Amino acid sequence: MKHLLRLNLLIVLSSSFFFVSCDKIKDAVKVDVAMQTADVNFTIQPQAAGTQTLSEFVANLNIDSAIKANSSQFGINNIKSVKILSVKVNLLNGEGVNTFGALSDCKMEFSSSNKPAKVTLATLSNNPDAASSVLDLPVNSSLELKEYFSATSFNYTLSGTTRRATTQALNCKATIKFNVQVGL
Helix, strand or coil: CHHHHHHHHHHHHHHHHHHHHHHHHHHHCEEEEEEEEEEEEEEECCCCCEEEEEEEEEEECCHHHHHHHHCCCCCHHHEEEEEEEEEEEEECCCECCECHHHEEEEEEEEEECCEEEEEEEEEECCCCCCCCCEEEECECCCCCCHHHHHCCEEEEEEEEEECCCCCCCEEEEEEEEEEEEEEC
16 A cells, blocks of 8 residues: 555656756747847928927738748747747938937837827937937837737837927838747
């Protein structure tokens, strides 16, 4: 009887170890997928001095296909975490007062077709008053964006404060990169 009790106890302990180990293995199987919403062209219309929305634009991306292209065994349902990596905006036709030096600060907000509540991805404060054709906006890298990525349509809003008016439409290209972590 004592021997049978020990054997049962050993079986119970072994089983619990097996199930805990499976969870640890499952958690260890993760893949990071670098994802870019693409180079999105947009226009900032002439702006008066002050704080306002500079431009709104949409990027379409099939997240499921992008994940499968990088790791065929995973898909959109395997997303564990999404973090913003970088936000870069290039000015394609700047000259004179019509450069990013006209902006004293700016921010990039984000939403998606399945989660319309906007969240701020990146903020730039104290932008130098110098002719510039590139904005590298510091991102909020701790922001969890998983809930937004069950969509194929992503909305961006660039807003900011112009220190002086701009006089022409500014053609821009945004490159926004994310790290998508997928796993079992």
